[in-house]
Amino acid sequence: MIETHKDKEKLLYLIIEKVPNMIEAHIQNMLQKTENFHKVIEDLEAYRTSLYSIYTTVARILFKENEEYIEALQQLEKTGYEVGLYFGEVKEMNRETFLQLTHSIRIHSFDYVCSLINVHLSKPEERSFLISRLFEILNARFNSCVNGFLSAKDKQIHYLHNQKLSIMGQMAAGMAHEIRNPLCSIKGFQQLMKRMVLNKTANTNNFLNYIDICINEITKIENLVYDFLLLARKGDSRKRSWEKVNINQIFQKIHALAACFALEKNVTLHLSLPSTTLFTYGISSYIEQIMLNIIKNSISALHPGGLLLINLYPSIDSKEAILTFVDNGIGIPENHINKIFEPFFTTKEDGTGLGLSICKRLVEEMRGSILIQSKEKEGTTVEIRLPLVPHVM
Numbered sequence: 001m002i003e004t005h006k007d008k009e010k011l012l013y014l015i016i017e018k019v020p021n022m023i024e025a026h027i028q029n030m031l032q033k034t035e036n037f038h039k040v041i042e043d044l045e046a047y048r049t050s051l052y053s054i055y056t057t058v059a060r061i062l063f064k065e066n067e068e069y070i071e072a073l074q075q076l077e078k079t080g081y082e083v084g085l086y087f088g089e090v091k092e093m094n095r096e097t098f099l100q101l102t103h104s105i106r107i108h109s110f111d112y113v114c115s116l117i118n119v120h121l122s123k124p125e126e127r128s129f130l131i132s133r134l135f136e137i138l139n140a141r142f143n144s145c146v147n148g149f150l151s152a153k154d155k156q157i158h159y160l161h162n163q164k165l166s167i168m169g170q171m172a173a174g175m176a177h178e179i180r181n182p183l184c185s186i187k188g189f190q191q192l193m194k195r196m197v198l199n200k201t202a203n204t205n206n207f208l209n210y211i212d213i214c215i216n217e218i219t220k221i222e223n224l225v226y227d228f229l230l231l232a233r234k235g236d237s238r239k240r241s242w243e244k245v246n247i248n249q250i251f252q253k254i255h256a257l258a259a260c261f262a263l264e265k266n267v268t269l270h271l272s273l274p275s276t277t278l279f280t281y282g283i284s285s286y287i288e289q290i291m292l293n294i295i296k297n298s299i300s301a302l303h304p305g306g307l308l309l310i311n312l313y314p315s316i317d318s319k320e321a322i323l324t325f326v327d328n329g330i331g332i333p334e335n336h337i338n339k340i341f342e343p344f345f346t347t348k349e350d351g352t353g354l355g356l357s358i359c360k361r362l363v364e365e366m367r368g369s370i371l372i373q374s375k376e377k378e379g380t381t382v383e384i385r386l387p388l389v390p391h392v393m
Contacts, residue, residue: 008063011120015059018112023051026108033104034097055109058137062113062130073137077144084148089155098149106138179224182217189214244389245287247278247321251312254291261296266304269295272311278321280386282366287386290362293355294325294382301329301380314388320368323384332374340372 027044030037041047061072087093093101113134121127189210196202255271262269280287298308309326332340341360356372363370367387374380 011116012059012063014116014120015062015113016056018116019052019055019059022055022108022112023048025112026051026104029104029108030101034100037097040091040093040097051105054105054141058109058134058141059113061137062133069133073140076137077140080141080144081148081151084145084150085152086148087145088149088152093149095149095153102142102145106142109138110134179221182220185217186214242282243284244279245282245284247280247287247312247323247386248273249277250284250287250291251310251323254288254295255310257292258295258299261299262308265299265302265306267299267302267306267308269299270307270309272309272313274313276314278312278314279389280321280366280368281389282386286362286366290359290384291323293359294384297355298325298327298329298380298382301331302327303329315385319388320385321388323386325382326379328379331376331378331380332372333376337372337374 027048034040038044057076061069061076064072084098087098087101114131117127117130117134121130193202193207193210196206251271251273255269258269295308295310302308307328309324311322311324311326313322314320315322340356342357360370363384363386369385371383372380373383
């Protein structure tokens with residue numbers, strides 16, 4: 001330990017005087033080595049202030065007496081752990097950036113302080129003692145930071161794993177439920193047909209009717225499996241099958257089909273198209289399926305006499321096609337709005353809960369976005385945006 005109080009005070013002063021230089025060297029190092037470091041940190045001035053507090057704390061711990069030194073070291077480990085948690089949980093910093101940051105701090109602290117110790121202390125034992133302490137302090141800080149950071153990441157991984165298991169369980173339960181219903185119908189009619197044959201009460205018309213029912217139920221299962229596979233396969237469509245799609249044309253085609261649904265429900269359907277033809281790059285069958293799903297959902301939410309407005313227009317910067325579906329139906333409860341894109345979430349007795357999940361998946365696959373806003377008893381607005389491509393001559 002340094003023998004005279006005067007030498008301690010002088011060296012501590014010199015180290016603290018160098019702190020701004022240490023901080024600047026560290027920040028410049030991170031800006032060079034880490035892309036968008038200023039965006040990761042967000043507020044560099046606040047970061048500088050925080051580092052100043054850390055560096056000066058480390059400098060003061062260096063010269064404390066044994067008991068005070070041990071207590072200060074323990075406190076440093078505690079705050080280091082909290083800093084690691086902050087970078088892992090709040091800032092959500094990736095591992096590589098975090099390790100670069102902590103390594104850079106250690107290197108610049110050690111280099112600057114060691115050079116001052118070597119220049120201003122003549123006794124080898126004093127230099128050796130302080131350098132050993134400095135190494136211990138920086139290691140304690142580094143290790144506690146890493147432990148806090150890893151703890152935060154472990155929590156995130158555990159949460160995501162549980163969330164994944166929960167979603168898989170919900171999807172499996174939903175799939176089983178939706179398949180079981182038509183299977184029960186098929187089994188029931190098969191048993192009925194068998195009894196009719198055994199009792200010799202069968203006739204051709206009844207058999208044909210029951211067979212048609214079974215075929216319809218099998219078709220439901222096939223459609224469900226197709227939708228489920230479509231939902232599960234991300235990025236499965238090949239780019240070669242993509243094309244420049246005339247959105248106006250698809251809208252008019254779907255409008256003709258949707259008019260039948262509107263007539264059955266006794267609601268009004270109004271279509272508004274732009275004067276210019278809008279094109280996107282994607283798959284026409286995807287866009288048809290998206291539009292039909294949204295229109296069917298909207299019409300099912302309407303009371304007799306209700307209104308569905310369908311609009312297509314270009315964005316102000318002409319980079320996107322905007323499709324809106326506005327109805328004055330029953331709306332979506334506030335506690336349901338965050339769940340509507342979850343697979344198998346539905347409030348309909350005859351719904352599978354896959355429609356909106358598939359719509360979202362298909363829209364995002366074509367590099368678009370979908371937004372739903374709703375108020376219970378007032379209505380719902382669905383907005384879909386797809387990237388525009390130049391008009392094809």
